[in-house]
Amino acid sequence: MSKQRIGVLVMSYGTPESLDQVEAYYTHIRRGHPPTPEQLKDLTDRYEAIVGGFFPLRENTNKQVQALEDRLNADHPDISFTCYQGLKHAVPYIEDGVEQMVKDGIEQAVGVVLAPHYSTMSVGGYIKRAQDKAAESGLQINFVKSYHLHPQLLEALSQRITDTLTRFGDTSRDEVRIVFTAHSLPEKILEMKDPYPEQLLETSRAIAAQTGISNWQFGWQSAGQTGTPWLGPDILDVLQTISSEKQFKHVLVCPIGFVSDHLEVLYDLDIEAQKTARELGIHLERTPSLNTDPLYMGALSDVVYAQCERK
Numbered sequence: 001m002s003k004q005r006i007g008v009l010v011m012s013y014g015t016p017e018s019l020d021q022v023e024a025y026y027t028h029i030r031r032g033h034p035p036t037p038e039q040l041k042d043l044t045d046r047y048e049a050i051v052g053g054f055f056p057l058r059e060n061t062n063k064q065v066q067a068l069e070d071r072l073n074a075d076h077p078d079i080s081f082t083c084y085q086g087l088k089h090a091v092p093y094i095e096d097g098v099e100q101m102v103k104d105g106i107e108q109a110v111g112v113v114l115a116p117h118y119s120t121m122s123v124g125g126y127i128k129r130a131q132d133k134a135a136e137s138g139l140q141i142n143f144v145k146s147y148h149l150h151p152q153l154l155e156a157l158s159q160r161i162t163d164t165l166t167r168f169g170d171t172s173r174d175e176v177r178i179v180f181t182a183h184s185l186p187e188k189i190l191e192m193k194d195p196y197p198e199q200l201l202e203t204s205r206a207i208a209a210q211t212g213i214s215n216w217q218f219g220w221q222s223a224g225q226t227g228t229p230w231l232g233p234d235i236l237d238v239l240q241t242i243s244s245e246k247q248f249k250h251v252l253v254c255p256i257g258f259v260s261d262h263l264e265v266l267y268d269l270d271i272e273a274q275k276t277a278r279e280l281g282i283h284l285e286r287t288p289s290l291n292t293d294p295l296y297m298g299a300l301s302d303v304v305y306a307q308c309e310r311k
């Protein structure tokens with residue numbers, strides 16, 4: 001008897017692969033409207049600041065997808081898993097990934113996003129595109145919607161907090177303010193009763209409980225400039241408040257909304273937030289990204305398997 005075959009559509013935001021791709025990428029994010037020269041320069045400068053012409057970000061995603069495929073096949077030797085990438089704003093697009101599965105003769109598939117928290121605007125949008133394309137091609141596909149409380153995800157993040165706290169030397173734990181962050185979204189998601197803010201708080205509370213931390217709060221980061229309000233407080237304001245009102249001089253940022261080294265982590269936190277922290281005399285550290293951490297891969301393997309229909 002031949003092994004059951006399952007295709008896994010691994011979706012993520014996508015990133016340019018070189019500086020000259022930034023314009024096309026940004027135009028796609030803006031639904032076909034090219035950015036102004038100032039907007040383009042601003043984004044290109046941010047990429048240049050973190051990569052200096054060399055783009056490791058896409059490679060990080062490639063490694064995660066390969067590690068997940070290896071992990072799924074090791075966890076379930078009776079099934080043959082193949083992972084396909086589907087990106088929101090870069091090739092291969094989500095639709096390309098679905099099309100490739102169909103070409104390869106995949107009849108049963110599972111979709112998962114490399115972001116643990118569900119929001120209609122992010123994960124919901126990925127799922128809709130994949131679902132529409134799959135329906136067109138007659139492919140059966142189930143989706144993982146969120147996995148923000150998976151024990152192995154919580155364990156991986158908790159370990160990072162505990163490890164990174166050692167960088168504060170002898171400073172007592174009560175003097176280090178922990179700030180969990182995630183990508184902000186337009187405030188209008190609140191009217192839509194979107195689960196995103198609550199899921200992020202659930203992850204934060206669970207990690208705090210597991211690591212025995214009481215001195216923590218949540219903050220948003222990387223808000224867009226769209227002329228409408230985005231969820232706050234922003235991490236830069238949080239640093240101000242922590243310094244002026246709470247008088248903490250030590251801050252550990254844990255970006256729970258990002259699972260790998262992205263622009264938001266390497267620029268918005270490591271460059272921009274670090275600069276604000278320096279100006280305020282704050283010692284700021286951040287937890288390393290999950291990337292291909294075996295605990296994270298274990299969590300993904302688990303939630304994907306739970307969506308597989310066994311023959």
Ligand SMILES: CC1=C(CCC(=O)O)c2cc3nc(cc4[nH]c(cc5[nH]c(cc1n2)c(C)c5CCC(=O)O)c(CCC(=O)O)c4C)C(CCC(=O)O)=C3C
Pocket residue numbers: 012013014015016029043057114115121122123183184185186223224225257261262263264
């Ligand atoms: C919720 C969310 C996540 C987390 C969940 C998930 O991962 O999906 C996320 C991740 C990411 N966002 C990314 C990059 C960008 N996002 C932008 C703009 C936007 N993000 C939004 C939301 C999110 N984004 C939204 C509502 C916009 C406004 C326009 C729109 O409606 O889409 C812009 C435009 C300029 C700017 O505003 O900075 C860029 C360059 C990268 C890749 C960076 C890299 O190369 O490593 C990643 C992982």
Ligand SMILES: [Fe+2]
Pocket residue numbers: 013183
């Ligand atoms: Fe984004």
